[in-house]
Amino acid sequence: MPLTARDLMETDVETVAPDDEVSEVLGRLARADFNGFPVVESETSETPREDGEAVDGGRVVGIVTQHDLVHLFQTEDRVLWLPIGLPPFTETLTYAIDVSWDDLDLGIDLAKHAGRPIREVMTADVVTVTPDTDLDTILDLLADDERDINRLPVVENGELVGIVARQDVLRTIRDQRRESKR
Numbered sequence: 001m002p003l004t005a006r007d008l009m010e011t012d013v014e015t016v017a018p019d020d021e022v023s024e025v026l027g028r029l030a031r032a033d034f035n036g037f038p039v040v041e042s043e044t045s046e047t048p049r050e051d052g053e054a055v056d057g058g059r060v061v062g063i064v065t066q067h068d069l070v071h072l073f074q075t076e077d078r079v080l081w082l083p084i085g086l087p088p089f090t091e092t093l094t095y096a097i098d099v100s101w102d103d104l105d106l107g108i109d110l111a112k113h114a115g116r117p118i119r120e121v122m123t124a125d126v127v128t129v130t131p132d133t134d135l136d137t138i139l140d141l142l143a144d145d146e147r148d149i150n151r152l153p154v155v156e157n158g159e160l161v162g163i164v165a166r167q168d169v170l171r172t173i174r175d176q177r178r179e180s181k182r
Contacts, residue, residue: 006131009162015040023114036065038153062122128155
């Protein structure tokens with residue numbers, strides 16, 4: 001029987017909400033063993049999983065990754081152009097001075113973006129799969145040259161039920177190969 005997302009997915013999924021602040025999500029991501037969270041608009045009730053435990057119910061509205069958050073703190077053009085030339089000189093020369101002091105920049109960026117809601121920085125065009133999506137389709141999505149997908153939220157009846165990470169797929173393929181060699 002071919003493998004599906006149901007066979008590969010992790011059902012204990014950590015999520016964030018669209019209104020969670022960037023600083024809070026950064027803190028959670030720093031403590032996590034993975035590089036992104038599905039962004040979920042949660043229902044008030046929890047949806048039971050097959051094993052009897054509960055997973056946060058809700059509709060996937062995006063995904064936020066390390067890349068999305070680090071991008072907020074990358075220095076862009078931080079060059080200060082100073083005109084030099086005082087009267088009586090009629091011509092001025094313009095000099096570029098790099099004012100990007102890394103620690104100061106990071107502090108300024110952190111203060112500027114810390115309170116922003118995740119909905120402003122998340123990827124809204126999130127690729128999802130269903131529990132019945134086959135391994136070949138999952139491999140195609142994870143190996144897509146145009147998108148750098150590392151985690152695929154698994155959605156059933158409009159609700160998040162699990163997640164398949166690239167690492168989960170690689171581990172499963174490795175284990176299958178080992179079994180076939182025995």
